[in-house]
Amino acid sequence: xxxxxxxxxxxxxxxxxxxxxxxxxxxxxxxxxxxxxxxxxxxxxxxxxxxxxxxxxxxxxxxxxxxxxxxxxxxxxxxxxxxxxxxxxxxxxxxxxxxxxxxxxxxxxxxxxxxxxxxxxxxxxxxxxxxxxxxxxxxxxxxxxxxxxxxxxxxxxxxxxxxxxxxxxxxxxxxxxxxxxxxxxxxxxxxxxxxxxxxxxxxxxxxxxxxxxxxxxxxxxxxxxxxxxxxxxxxxxxxxxxxxxxxxxx
Amino acid sequence: xxxxxxxxxxxxxxxxxxxxxxxxxxxxxxxxxxxxxxxxxxxxxxxxxxxxxxxxxxxxxxxxxxxxxxxxxxxxxxxxxxxxxxxxxxxxxxxxxxxxxxxxxxxxxxxxxxxxxxxxxxxxxxxxxxxxxxxxxxxxxxxxxxxxxxxxxxxxxxxxxxxxxxxxxxxxxxxxxxxxxxxxxxxxxxxxxxxxxxxxxxxxxxxxxxxxxxxxxxxxxxxxxxxxxxxxxxxxxxxxxxxxxxxxxxxxxxxxxxxxxxxxxxxxxxxxxxxxxxxxxxxxxxxxxxxxxxxxxxxxxxxxxxxxxxxxxxxxxxxxxxxxxxxxxxxxxxxxxxxxxxxxxxxxxxxxxxxxxxxxxxxxxxxxxxxxxxxxxxxxxxxxxxxxxxxxxxxxxxxxxxxxxxxxxxxxxxxxxxxxxxxxxxxxxxxxxxxxxxxxxxxxxxxxxxxxxxxxxxxxxxxxxxxxxxxxxxxxxxxxxxxxxxxxxxxxxxxxxxxxxxxxxxxxxxxxxxxxxxxxxxxxxxxxxxxxxxxxxxxxxxxxxxxxxxxxxxxxxxxxxxxxxxxxxxxxxxxxxxxxxxxxxxxxxxxxxxxxxxxxxxx
Numbered sequence: 001x002x003x004x005x006x007x008x009x010x011x012x013x014x015x016x017x018x019x020x021x022x023x024x025x026x027x028x029x030x031x032x033x034x035x036x037x038x039x040x041x042x043x044x045x046x047x048x049x050x051x052x053x054x055x056x057x058x059x060x061x062x063x064x065x066x067x068x069x070x071x072x073x074x075x076x077x078x079x080x081x082x083x084x085x086x087x088x089x090x091x092x093x094x095x096x097x098x099x100x101x102x103x104x105x106x107x108x109x110x111x112x113x114x115x116x117x118x119x120x121x122x123x124x125x126x127x128x129x130x131x132x133x134x135x136x137x138x139x140x141x142x143x144x145x146x147x148x149x150x151x152x153x154x155x156x157x158x159x160x161x162x163x164x165x166x167x168x169x170x171x172x173x174x175x176x177x178x179x180x181x182x183x184x185x186x187x188x189x190x191x192x193x194x195x196x197x198x199x200x201x202x203x204x205x206x207x208x209x210x211x212x213x214x215x216x217x218x219x220x221x222x223x224x225x226x227x228x229x230x231x232x233x234x235x236x237x238x239x240x241x242x243x244x245x246x247x248x249x250x
Numbered sequence: 251x252x253x254x255x256x257x258x259x260x261x262x263x264x265x266x267x268x269x270x271x272x273x274x275x276x277x278x279x280x281x282x283x284x285x286x287x288x289x290x291x292x293x294x295x296x297x298x299x300x301x302x303x304x305x306x307x308x309x310x311x312x313x314x315x316x317x318x319x320x321x322x323x324x325x326x327x328x329x330x331x332x333x334x335x336x337x338x339x340x341x342x343x344x345x346x347x348x349x350x351x352x353x354x355x356x357x358x359x360x361x362x363x364x365x366x367x368x369x370x371x372x373x374x375x376x377x378x379x380x381x382x383x384x385x386x387x388x389x390x391x392x393x394x395x396x397x398x399x400x401x402x403x404x405x406x407x408x409x410x411x412x413x414x415x416x417x418x419x420x421x422x423x424x425x426x427x428x429x430x431x432x433x434x435x436x437x438x439x440x441x442x443x444x445x446x447x448x449x450x451x452x453x454x455x456x457x458x459x460x461x462x463x464x465x466x467x468x469x470x471x472x473x474x475x476x477x478x479x480x481x482x483x484x485x486x487x488x489x490x491x492x493x494x495x496x497x498x499x500x501x502x503x504x505x506x507x508x509x510x511x512x513x514x515x516x517x518x519x520x521x522x523x524x525x526x527x528x529x530x531x532x533x534x535x536x537x538x539x540x541x542x543x544x545x546x547x548x549x550x551x552x553x554x555x556x557x558x559x560x561x562x563x564x565x566x567x568x569x570x571x572x573x574x575x576x577x578x579x580x581x582x583x584x585x586x587x588x589x590x591x592x593x594x595x596x597x598x599x600x601x602x603x604x605x606x607x608x609x610x611x612x613x614x615x616x617x618x619x620x621x622x623x624x625x626x627x628x629x630x631x632x633x634x635x636x637x638x639x640x641x642x643x644x645x646x647x648x649x650x651x652x653x654x655x656x657x658x659x660x661x662x663x664x665x666x667x668x669x670x671x672x673x674x675x676x677x678x679x680x681x682x683x684x685x686x687x688x689x690x691x692x693x694x695x696x697x698x699x700x701x702x703x704x705x706x707x708x709x710x711x712x713x714x715x716x717x718x719x720x721x722x723x724x725x726x727x728x729x730x731x732x733x734x735x736x737x738x739x740x741x742x743x744x745x746x747x748x749x750x751x752x753x754x755x756x757x758x759x760x761x762x763x764x765x766x767x768x769x770x771x772x773x774x775x776x777x778x779x780x781x782x783x784x785x786x787x788x789x790x791x792x793x794x795x796x797x798x799x800x801x802x803x804x805x806x807x808x809x810x811x812x813x814x815x816x817x818x819x820x821x822x823x824x825x826x827x828x829x830x831x832x833x834x835x836x837x838x839x840x841x842x843x844x845x846x847x848x849x850x851x852x853x
Contacts, residue, residue: 015772030493032597037494043776044724046767055768056724056776060285062459064495065593067383068289083494084596106430107773117286121398126391127350132270132676134338138347140359147585150352150378153387154589157288189350 003029006087007049007094008038010057012108023057024049024094035075035082035095036061057097058108066223069156073109074098079163079221082109100163102170116157119179123202127192139190152185152231154224161218161228173207177218177228180209184231187238200235200242209235254440254686255280257424259410259466261287263382263671264651264678265445266389271679273396277686280437281393282405282426284461288390291447291459292671295382296590297366297502298374299346299668301339305356305363310371312337317845319666322368322546323617323659324805324815325847326479326823326840331624331656333844334632335673342672343375349388352377354586364586365505368546368663368852379500379589385668409778410446410466411710413473413647414438414696414703421646422696425707427781430773432715434707436700440689441646441682444470445675448616448652452790453739454731456613457489457498467620467653468785471792476643477826477833478655479618480789481796484662484806485740487550488573489612490597496612497597499573500590501664503607504543506582509574510534510550511606512563522565522572522606533557541852548661548806549852551611555740565608572606613739615667617658617806618793620649621825624656630844635680637688643827646689648682650674655823660805714780715771719763723780726764730757730783730790738794742809747798751791755832758787792826792833799835800824817847 008025026049027041043056061071064083071082076096087095103111141149161177162168168176183199186192203209209232218228256272258265261283269279281287304310316336320329347353347361353375354362363372377384396402407429414423414436423438449464450456471477487510488503489496504510511530518525534553535542545553554571558564565571575583575591580603583591594602621643625636632639640648640656650671657670733753737746761784767776802816803809821840826833 014770032491033493034597037492040494040724043767044722044728055770058773058775062285062289062461063291063294064460064492065294065497066596067293067380067589068285068459070285070289086597086599110773113286117288117394120391121394124395124398126395127348128395129348129392132267132274132345132392134341134345135348137344137361141355142359143355143357146352146355149350150384153350153352153377153384154380156293156383157286186350191348192350 003092005029006033006038009094009096010108011098012057013105014107016105023054033087035085035087035097036064036071038087058110060110067156069158072100072158072160074100079160081158081223084223100159102163102168103159113157113159116159116162116176116178119175120182122175123179123183123199124195125179125182125186127186127189128195129191141190145188149185149188151226152181155181155226156224158223160221160223164217164221166215166217167211167213172211174211175203175207180212180235181226181228181231184235196238197242200239203235204239204242209239255438256441256443256682257282257437257439258443258445259424260290260445260447260651262290262292262445262447262651263386263389263668264675265443266386266393267672267675268443268445268650268678269393269402270389270396271676272682273393273401275679275683276401277683279402280405280439281402282408282410282437284407284409284429286406287393287404288387290386291462292386292668293383294457294459294498295668296379296498296500297505298364298376298381298665299343299385300366300373300663300665301343301375301669302336302371302373303340303343303361303363303375305360306372308371310373312339314371315339315373318369319663320659320845321848321850322663323661324850325659325821325842326482326804327657327659328624328841329844330626330630330841331632333630334677335657335670337631338673338676339669342669346385346388349392351384351388354378364502365544366664367501367504367544367550370541374502374505374665376502379502379587382668410469411707411781412469412703413442413644414700415644416696416699419645421644423700423703425703427707427711427778429778432711432771432774432777434704434711436704438696438700440686441648443678443682444620444647444649444653445651446653449786449789450613452730452786452793453613453734454728455492455494455496457486457496460495463782463786464789465782465785467649468789470620470642470647471826472785472788472828474644474828475647476621477618477792478621479796479824480792480826481800481824482617482660482806483613483739483793484547484615484617485551485611486547486614487554487611488609490594491610492597496610497593498612498614499594499607499609501547503573503575503587503590506586507575507578508543510543510571511574512557512565512571516562517567523576531563538853545852546661546663551740552808554611570608570610573609574606575602576604576606611740613735615662616652617655617660617662619653619655622649622654622656626841632677635684637681637685639681640674640678641681646685648678650678660807711777711781715766715769715777717764717766717780719765721760721764722767723764723776723783726757726760727783727786730786734790738797740808742797742807744798744809744811747794750794751798754787754791754794761787788828795833796824796826796835815850821847
């Protein structure tokens with residue numbers, strides 16, 4: 001017999017500095033439900049399992065098909081997108097929802113991932129084109145180069161890798177895995193390569209590549225299976241070469 | 251006087267391209283977006299972007315692309331803007347290639363192209379099956395470069411709520427709500443560009459992101475901007491049903507050879523792989539031997555509806571058909587369709603390389619949107635940098651992307667949406683620059699106007715924040731979605747449309763008795779939603795009444811009572827303007843001087 005109800009335990013916090021509390025919810029089970037659908041049901045009837053009226057749970061969501069990165073949270077302790085967290089695959093125990101811990105909480109399950117976007121500025125994660133006018137075709141690429149680059153260009157800045165990284169926390173300057181992988185992406189592009197040194201400069205100092213502790217948890221956590229650790233190996237080679245070049249040009 | 255700032259609302263492809271054009275010209279931009287721009291709905295576009303680069307020796311050309319697009323849209327789009335877009339398309343694809351988009355490649359290292367609906371040519375450039383995401387990221391990166399240089403200032407997590415207009419009616423700024431502090435703030439702007447996407451949420455579940463409420467465009471309409479062709483809503487033939495949303499299964503699955511079929515025997519319970527070839531009905535291939543599975547979306551959705559609803563042949567008796575890729579090698583599928591097959595597997599638990607996918611039509615795109623002007627050049631294109639291009643009926647207010655109505659007529663061809671977003675942005679940038687230049691002499695009366703607008707919205711939200719009636723706004727939105735989905739999508743009947751309009755008025759009345767659910771003053775999403783819902787209800791009437799009035803069938807608008815296109819009476823643009831009693835409809839002629847309307851046939 002299919003289960004009758006879904007139980008959720010949600011960690012709540014009204015404001016960035018407010019006290020946290022847990023609330024429990026119980027909803028009728030329906031086929032093909034995901035965590036987002038549960039939160040949508042709750043807001044249509046915001047009452048706890050104990051029958052107490054409450055406010056709808058606050059969370060961030062947009063595409064609901066795991067390409068925008070918005071709805072990342074801890075589901076049963078694991079960082080992931082709540083849209084692809086299918087209820088039937090989460091077992092029979094209450095589903096536990098918490099905000100990511102490496103970013104400041106805005107409210108309930110929403111966190112502020114601005115540091116990730118700032119890091120993209122710091123590492124100059126773009127191709128410095130001459131202008132957005134029609135200047136003819138771009139550089140040729142082999143299918144192999146395209147496939148390698150595509151793997152990195154799917155990073156949706158969701159924060160899963162940052163969440164599990166032991167080196168990324170509020171008492172370290174480490175820039176984190178996601179922006180490093182973008183350096184790998186842009187430094188391998190035929191045009192991006194022309195400014196490779198600027199990006200390497202950004203990750204050669206304090207909080208840069210050298211602060212990676214090689215725990216390799218990031219690659220396990222990435223929902224898009226981006227080969228992060230491979231990127232760090234490649235960047236290590238680039239950084240060493242750059243360092244040697246600097247040494248001998250002195 | 252310091253250089254005027256421009257406010258761009260929305261950070262999807264259209265908004266970012268507009269921003270980039272303005273920033274390149276040194277104009278400071280305030281970029282206001284409800285989500286971090288990198289999370290905008292453009293990420294959901296999958297299959298690709300059209301441009302007649304002609305790499306397959308098929309004698310493709312921008313002119314053929316133009317003709318396909320006019321015909322695909324059943325001749326309801328003004329042709330000069332469409333022509334401008336199709337001729338600009340190859341250059342747009344090259345531009346993205348230069349920005350580093352990881353487009354798929356031919357063995358020689360050139361851009362690879364695939365087929366899409368409504369054309370017989372390989373014209374669609376693609377990056378796996380996440381092309382929209384890749385194009386959006388490229389523009390996000392370019393705009394970040396200008397942000398780092400201080401030209402662009404982003405307001406992410408801010409929601410557009412209304413316009414600021416001076417005594418002459420010109421738009422001189424806007425009011426946006428900070429979704430954390432919940433305080434409205436006025437932004438002065440030499441011009442405002444709406445790039446706020448489609449209204450999928452009015453249909454409840456659709457392929458749209460849940461941020462696509464259409465609320466911003468509806469708010470502009472309520473404040474006086476005309477809204478055009480609202481009744482033209484595209485239903486995509488292939489989506490994956492879900493409780494929270496209907497996830498798109500890209501047309502590229504058919505572009506790469508996917509076949510649509512149903513079992514010939516009604517209610518056949520056998521698993522699809524055990525149904526022999528002879529007992530399957532490939533109905534699109536049989537009815538349309540020339541375009542086969544790649545007929546335009548309106549045609550495919552109607553056929554699926556016919557087969558499932560009228561003939562009762564849907565899989566399991568429902569509105570479900572098979573989309574079959576199992577005859578294509580896994581290796582090929584992985585290279586060309588990875589993103590979408592992964593989505594299917596993650597949400598259904600079935601491997602589409604082994605099992606035919608179960609798919610279902612879903613609301614996907616609005617061809618209609620804010621009415622925008624254009625200036626035709628002598629040779630039938632858009633006059634470059636004319637301040638009229640992409641301008642709404644309000645001076646100083648522009649619109650681009652899905653929230654404008656300009657490029658797709660009565661039905662959009664697949665892989666033309668990314669193109670139209672980018673092209674509209676490229677057109678709007680220079681148009682706004684010309685407008686700013688022409689208005690540089692205008693005195694700056696904005697302060698009092700802006701203060702008044704800000705106060706108006708502060709009072710409005712203070713009122714909404716107190717609402718404590720019995721109606722739950724999310725439950726009301728559910729009712730709205732169900733009604734619209736049932737009556738205003740693939741098949742439309744006038745009696746049902748009338749009932750729908752009555753229902754919309756009932757929901758509007760009940761809205762006034764809604765509860766805000768949350769009286770907090772920080773990050774109060776229900777408060778923002780309550781305001782959005784009011785706008786959605788108004789826009790839903792525009793869609794419904796536009797459909798009721800149009801007694802013909804054209805593109806995505808199909809009435810069994812009037813099954814033929816009627817050019818004599820209806821080759822005209824619907825223009826809705828807001829009045830207290832509801833939308834007032836009027837009509838304007840369509841410029842079809844470049845490609846004469848012919849009967850639309852794909853068999």
